[in-house]
Amino acid sequence: MRVPVGVSNRHIHLTQAHADILFGRDYRFKKLKDLRQPGQYACEETLTLQGPKGAIQNVRVLGPVRSYSQVEVSKTDCFVLGVNAPVRDSGDLEGTPGLRLVGPKGSVELDAGVILPFRHIHLHPEDAAELGVQDKDLVAVKTSGERSVILENVLCRVHPQYSLEFHIDTDEANAAGLRNGDLVQVIHVDAFHELRTFTAQRVLVLNCGSSSVKYKLYQMPGEVILQQGNLERSESVSLAEVFSAIFAAVEGPIDGVAHRIVHGADLFQASVLITPEVLEQISSVSHLAPLHNPVNLEGVREAMSRLPEIPHVAVFDTAFHQTMPPSSYLYAIPYELYEKHRIRKYGFHGSSHRYVVERAEQLLDIPNDKLRVISCHIGNGVSVTAVRNGQSYDTSMGLTPLAGVTMGTRSGNIDPGIIPHVEQLEGMSTGEVLDMLNNKSGLLGISGVTNDVRELLELAHQGHERAQLALDLFVTKLHKYIGLSLARLNGADAIIFTAGIGENSAELRERICQGLEYAGIFLDPQQNWEGHGERLISSRYSPVKVLVIPTNEELVMARDAYQLTV
Ligand SMILES: Nc1ncnc2c1ncn2[C@@H]1O[C@H](COP(=O)(O)OP(=O)(O)O)[C@@H](O)[C@H]1O
Ligand SMILES: CC(=O)OP(=O)(O)O
Ligand SMILES: [Mg+2]
Incomplete structure (x- = not known):
């Protein structure tokens, strides 16, 4: 069977409530033209899509109103907007990202609803019978012409009100060289449910x-x-x-x-x-x-x-850092210790660094071979990683997660000569000193009160000197490790802040970046202090982009497990 193509440009479906906010109370859409599917029409109204990274203007609204608001975009649009929309059937919006809709009378912050439309064929029941498919079956479609392709996973939608049409988005159409009205051939029938249960x-x-x-x-x-x-x-x-x-x-x-x-x-x-x-x-x-x-x-x-x-x-945690060169991972101790016992730097928080760096590539829309990134994971454990070509090049943690930057309760790097000295002076065993360095040092050790940065900030503002000192030291160490990474990468294109403190403390981010202007790092105070969630916080004139990216180690883990087991 041959099916005509309908290329869907990006578009928006709205609830009446959202239409009222965006265009005015009790709003009625003005019809621009009917679409091929009966009852559906393009409206005169358009909106601006505002994502964390960029905006797209003049996006068409389609009528009539629906019971949910939904934004259908292409993958290319996602890069412009800075959202990561999944491929979904209409209305299947759980867990999808949101964005801001801006209209002439107001704006709406959607929590969810941005999707890449699942490519599909609208079929009347008579067409479906002729083709031998049912609603929700998956078929494959063959196109012709000099860019011909076979598209699998095409969803059949059967309804008495539908007329035969193959809907794809602009990215897919351009890749296949297809235009509105071209004909494609359905060549293969598969069972939708079988495929879904097989892969889910x-x-x-x-x-x-x-x-x-x-x-x-x-x-x-x-x-x-x-x-x-x-x-x-x-x-x-x-x-x-x-x-x-x-x-x-x-x-x-x-x-x-x-x-x-x-x-x-x-x-x-x-x-x-x-x-x-x-x-x-x-x-x-x-x-x-x-x-x-x-x-x-x-x-x-x-x-x-x-x-x-x-x-x-x-x-x-260590896997991401396996790309470091020996000049990064070797300690300057007898080489035999490396050969015999594998004593070297390994690095940690790898899933977190990997996630935020991949997001930065998407948000900045820069391929990873053009991007030098400094990823700062600042939580209870802290590590700073220099990344180039999408790979870890150097990192602050070492053989163990005790090394590098000062942390909540861990000392970070210290002179190793301190260890026997303290053992002798305090009559402690090596185990006891290590326990002290892991659990009683860092922010807790200096402040003498807590390792919780929220409490330390509050105490410091009340004039608590040791809390202030702990934060000063913490900020200074991070500032220095960013400097190390700048040297290691010969400059950077972006710096990422993530984890509990990196995501949430504007004050620490500001203090860490102060004095890095020589390297081209300038924050936008408003974005830093007032924005929330994943965003750019550098000034638009800043040569180095600064990003806040909430980490998602669990998602990286789920993806790896899925890939290895499906
Ligand atoms: N709003 C905030 N401002 C400053 N620090 C915060 C804020 N929210 C959380 N934190 C800090 O984040 C740290 C915990 O980070 P997190 O990444 O959850 O640690 P981990 O997973 O390593 O235990 C704590 O020091 C906590 O005080
Ligand atoms: C490796 C490490 O330091 O992890 P965490 O920050 O979870 O303690
Ligand atoms: Mg639609």
Whole structure:
């Protein structure tokens, strides 16, 4: 069967309530022209789409009003706007990004509703019968001409009011050299439900830490969060008890589990399916991250004993940093120690750095081989990574997550001569000194009060000197590590702030960037202080772009698990 093509330019569907805000009370659309689908029409009205990165003006509204507002754009539009819309059928909007709609009378901040339209064929039941398909079946479509392609995953929509037409967006049409009214051929019929159930997966993401266990259940590949939680642990609550609570809370089947493993040393360059051999390898390097790996592994064993039949995937903090050159990862100690014991810098927070750097590439619309990025993960743990060609080139953490920048309770880099000195002066064992450096140092150690930056800021504003001192030292260390990264990359095109402090503290971001103007770093105070969520916070004249990007390690983990198990 031959089907005429209808190329859908970007467009907007609105609820009456949103139309009233944007165009005025009790608003009635003015019809510009009827569309091929009966009852649907293009309106005279247009709106501006305002995303975190950019805006697109004069976007057509389609009538009549609907029970939901929806914005259908192309992938190219997504890069302009700075949103990451998934491919969805109309009305399937859960977990989709939003943006701001700006009209002549007002504006509307959508929480969700931006999609890449699922390419589809409108069919009358008679057409469907002739083709032998039913509503929601998937077919493939063959185009002709010098850019001919076969497009799979074309959704059939059958309704007595529809007339035969193949809808694709402008990106797809341009790639295939198609124009309105061209004819395409349906060449293959597949069962929609079979395909969907074959590829759909519910992935449980687990981040087992020493003080808490965080979990998220994702519906993949749609990346919808179905359930999530954060359970605190204490000495009196065992991991088995925490897991019982999680498995009691999670509803429905689980098809795969992704586990955060902090240390993979140089044994793992990427995420892997967990086998007995992999477990042994992870164990063999656990002494390198004593605060993290043993509890990560305990979590894997606990989850595998409860879900033995399904795949479990390990996602390593260290994997992203495996691209560092020896000049970055070697310590200037006898080379034999590297050869014999693999003593070198590994780096951590890899899933977080990887996520924010990929988002920065999309937001700035610059290919990764043209982008030098400094990624600052500033949470309770802190690391600064210099990234080029989309790969880690150098990072502040080391053999263990104790190294680098000052952190909440960790010292970061210190003169190693301090360790035996303190052992002697205080009569402490090496274990006790290490415990001090991991758990009683950093912001907590200097302030003597807390490692929580919110409390420290408040105390400092009230004149608490040690709180002020702790913050001064913290900011100075970050400032210096950004300087190191600038040197390592020979300048940067962008700096990213992420994690609890990087995402939320405008004051610290401002103080860290102060004195970096020589390097072309200028903040936009309004964006820094008043904006929220993912955004550019540099002045538009700043040669170096500064971004706030909320991290999403769990999403990176869910994607890896899905790819490895589907
Ligand atoms: N609004 C805020 N302003 C300043 N700091 C904040 C804010 N919200 C959270 N933080 C800080 O973020 C830190 C925790 O970061 P987070 O990334 O959640 O840590 P982790 O996951 O490593 O435990 C804490 O120091 C907390 O005070
Ligand atoms: C590796 C590391 O430091 O992780 P976190 O920040 O979660 O403690
Ligand atoms: Mg539409």
